Amino acid sequence: MSESSKVPQGSHRNEVSGDARLYGPTVQAHEVHGAIHFHGAPAEAHTTAPPRQLLPVPGTFTDRESDLSLLNDLRESGLRLIVVSGPAGIGKTALVSKWLRSLSADFPDGQLYVDLRGHSAGEPASPAEVLGQFLRALGAVVPSTDTAELASLWRSHVADRRMAIMLDNSFTAAQVRPLLPGGPGSLVVVTSRQRLTGLRLLGAGFHQLETLGPAAGVELLTRGIGAERVDRELLSAQRLVSLCAGLPLAVCLASARLAARPRQSVEALVDVLARNAGGGRLTALHVEGEFSVRNALDSSYAALGPTTARLYRTLGVLPVRSFDAVMAAAACAESLEWSERRLDELVEANLVEEVGPDSYRFHDLLRLHAHERAVEDDTSTAREATLRRFCDWCLYTSTAAQQLLTPIQFTLRRTYAYQPVLPPPFSGDVAALGWLDSHRTQLLAAVELAARRGWYETSWMLVDALWPLFHRLRHYADWIAAHEIGVDSAQRAGDRTAERQMLNSGAIGLSAAGRGEEAARWYGLSLRAAREAGDRRDEGQALLGLGACHREAGRLAVAVRYLDEAISVWEECGYQRGAALARTTLGEISLARDEPDKAVALFVRAHATMVAVEDPHDAARALAFLGRAEVLAGSPSSGVSRMSEALEVFAASGAVFWQARTLEMLGRSAAERGEEVAATEFLGRARGLFETTSPADARRLDGEG
Numbered sequence: 001m002s003e004s005s006k007v008p009q010g011s012h013r014n015e016v017s018g019d020a021r022l023y024g025p026t027v028q029a030h031e032v033h034g035a036i037h038f039h040g041a042p043a044e045a046h047t048t049a050p051p052r053q054l055l056p057v058p059g060t061f062t063d064r065e066s067d068l069s070l071l072n073d074l075r076e077s078g079l080r081l082i083v084v085s086g087p088a089g090i091g092k093t094a095l096v097s098k099w100l101r102s103l104s105a106d107f108p109d110g111q112l113y114v115d116l117r118g119h120s121a122g123e124p125a126s127p128a129e130v131l132g133q134f135l136r137a138l139g140a141v142v143p144s145t146d147t148a149e150l151a152s153l154w155r156s157h158v159a160d161r162r163m164a165i166m167l168d169n170s171f172t173a174a175q176v177r178p179l180l181p182g183g184p185g186s187l188v189v190v191t192s193r194q195r196l197t198g199l200r201l202l203g204a205g206f207h208q209l210e211t212l213g214p215a216a217g218v219e220l221l222t223r224g225i226g227a228e229r230v231d232r233e234l235l236s237a238q239r240l241v242s243l244c245a246g247l248p249l250a251v252c253l254a255s256a257r258l259a260a261r262p263r264q265s266v267e268a269l270v271d272v273l274a275r276n277a278g279g280g281r282l283t284a285l286h287v288e289g290e291f292s293v294r295n296a297l298d299s300s301y302a303a304l305g306p307t308t309a310r311l312y313r314t315l316g317v318l319p320v321r322s323f324d325a326v327m328a329a330a331a332c333a334e335s336l337e338w339s340e341r342r343l344d345e346l347v348e349a350n351l352v353e354e355v356g357p358d359s360y361r362f363h364d365l366l367r368l369h370a371h372e373r374a375v376e377d378d379t380s381t382a383r384e385a386t387l388r389r390f391c392d393w394c395l396y397t398s399t400a401a402q403q404l405l406t407p408i409q410f411t412l413r414r415t416y417a418y419q420p421v422l423p424p425p426f427s428g429d430v431a432a433l434g435w436l437d438s439h440r441t442q443l444l445a446a447v448e449l450a451a452r453r454g455w456y457e458t459s460w461m462l463v464d465a466l467w468p469l470f471h472r473l474r475h476y477a478d479w480i481a482a483h484e485i486g487v488d489s490a491q492r493a494g495d496r497t498a499e500r501q502m503l504n505s506g507a508i509g510l511s512a513a514g515r516g517e518e519a520a521r522w523y524g525l526s527l528r529a530a531r532e533a534g535d536r537r538d539e540g541q542a543l544l545g546l547g548a549c550h551r552e553a554g555r556l557a558v559a560v561r562y563l564d565e566a567i568s569v570w571e572e573c574g575y576q577r578g579a580a581l582a583r584t585t586l587g588e589i590s591l592a593r594d595e596p597d598k599a600v601a602l603f604v605r606a607h608a609t610m611v612a613v614e615d616p617h618d619a620a621r622a623l624a625f626l627g628r629a630e631v632l633a634g635s636p637s638s639g640v641s642r643m644s645e646a647l648e649v650f651a652a653s654g655a656v657f658w659q660a661r662t663l664e665m666l667g668r669s670a671a672e673r674g675e676e677v678a679a680t681e682f683l684g685r686a687r688g689l690f691e692t693t694s695p696a697d698a699r700r701l702d703g704e705g
Helices: 065-076 092-102 127-137 147-158 173-179 197-202 214-225 227-232 234-243 248-259 266-275 279-284 293-302 306-317 325-332 336-348 364-377 380-405 429-438 440-453 456-465 467-473 476-493 496-512 516-533 536-552 556-573 576-592 596-612 616-632 636-653 656-672 676-693 695-704
Strands: 081-085 111-115 164-170 187-192 205-208 353-356 359-361
Touching: 065 081, 065 092, 065 205, 081 092, 081 197, 092 164, 092 187, 111 127, 127 147, 127 173, 147 173, 164 173, 173 187, 173 197, 214 227, 214 234, 214 248, 227 234, 234 248, 234 266, 248 266, 248 293, 293 364, 306 325, 306 336, 306 364, 306 380, 325 336, 325 380, 336 359, 380 429, 380 440, 380 456, 380 467, 429 440, 429 467, 429 636, 440 456, 440 476, 456 476, 456 496, 467 476, 467 496, 467 656, 476 496, 496 516, 496 536, 516 536, 536 556, 536 576, 556 576, 576 596, 576 616, 596 616, 616 636, 616 656, 636 656, 656 676, 656 695, 676 695
Parallel strands: 081 187, 081 205, 111 164, 164 187
Antiparallel strands: 353 359
16 A cells, blocks of 8 residues: 555545445445444335237238147147247248247246347347346346356246247357256247257257248238239239249248239239249349348358358259259269268258258259359359269269169260269169169259250260160150250260160150150161161161061061061171060060960070070060960960069069069969959059059050950
8 A cells, every 4th residue: 555545543444346246225334333224215016017029920921820730739748948940031930929929828927039140240149148138128137247147147037937938040059058947937939040959958849940832822922912913813923922932031022022013913023033043033032121032041141151151052053953962972072971061051051951861952042042152152164063073973873873784785985074983872773773763853954954065975975874764664755855865965976876876775765655656767867877887786776676666566577577687687796685685576576476386485595695695684574575475375384483583573673664564464364364363463563553654554454454
């Protein structure tokens, strides 16, 4: 203490120092003699009214009855913490406000609301800020800014209360944890664009909010522009809701735009949105002074880490509606583990949705937004490389499936701009066929994309690699459309061998689809090209096809001439498998001519050759026909046994069409022996399988029944 501050002897001084805090009337004295009395005005009886802070429910709130029911179910199960998540603009805040308002009587001590600003431009709300806000709403003194102290005081204040607490727009579970009350009587509902799965450890229940259905979307539009206007243009209104992808925010913005333009037709806005298939649609869904769809999606995108944002943009570039982790990894030239982690982050952020085991997709407007971000944030060179890697991966993986399913038919070269390094996501022929079928739309999109970009070799190579898919599962429209692109791409690439391959395999599809005259024209083009090139093997293939076309048309004698010539050409060049294919078709003609003994001899020889060249699929085809021929030749036991053996092969390999053909032959054989129950069962099973692979054959069986 300095000299000037010394206290004279006999006097007294009071000091308050350190972290001491004084509340209310306070006395600090050296000595007190007698009693100290404090006198003040009598305290008035005062009770703070229970807070009712929930947001008003928009007048346009529509439907959501099933969501409200599911929220009630979660609460009735005993949960006291519920998370409602979904993408931006889906209507989370409106739904929870509606629900909690309906429960006012169950929470007499009040309803608290806070916007945690999880996706706002500024900083998210801190726990200390929110706790102070809540405590003041309850009439409590807020003596500190320390989060731990405030959280403790908060829990004490609400321990015996029954309150509903809405934590809106949360970004992380860490924002929520300090705000949870300790007592059993309160309900906390969190809304977030994130899944907030970390709150599962605290016993949270979860509800994922989906887009509006078509009827609910039209009802929401009706509330904005009136029933008369909607009824007058109902089809356009339905189309408008579809273009808004069922997103309530988008529908509301569209209805606000129409409401401000009472003379504009709904169809006019539909035309604007339909024309602007890219980012322009997001621009059109904007009303001055309102939070636009783009604003909402931009704020979600801004919260992503750099690598996750890169994947988001990459997926927005791909010409697919759904994707998996392997496709994502290939398009980004990253590992499978890398893409799995970042897809999890996108799912957590509700920017992509999981639609099946390792299958994801974009909400329609999110896909537009992701594409827009890619155009704005990535170079054209980077986007081009992404698409090329996608096409190369489709070609590489389809070729791996082809080598498993039809190794003997894999003869044409493959080249890649970006050699894929990820292993194929399947092992075994059944899994390979399943992969081709489940990825059919993405693979066909790659065929179209490669042709459109001028990567003609990639396009026809991919069509060639898809042969097992077309041949085994008989998706006729896709088969023909892909080969039309394949023929054109091979011609533009100047590859005559590939052109003949496309003509031949495409003609098979045309013939199988019942378009025999077109098939014959394609085979004729292939035959002429093969002879010009001196390619005897391709010449035989075209002759086989022409023979099959004439057989289907009922011109059996002409068919036999073409097939005999095909056998001669192929035996001359040593292609025994081709000769066996022609003998199988000749055997079918012999059956049609009621010459079962001759058919047996042809099928026996064809089957032996297919076994020798290790072609199990065509060996099973020959075996099934051989069984039918033996039944007709008077050996039913042996025949049924052979057909049953072939059926097992087709079932194991997933060849649905040939399962149906074999079941039909078993059914006819049973009927001929008077076994009506067995015949009905076999033919019924055949009809069911034909429904998915050859509707014309299904109708044929129905007509015969």
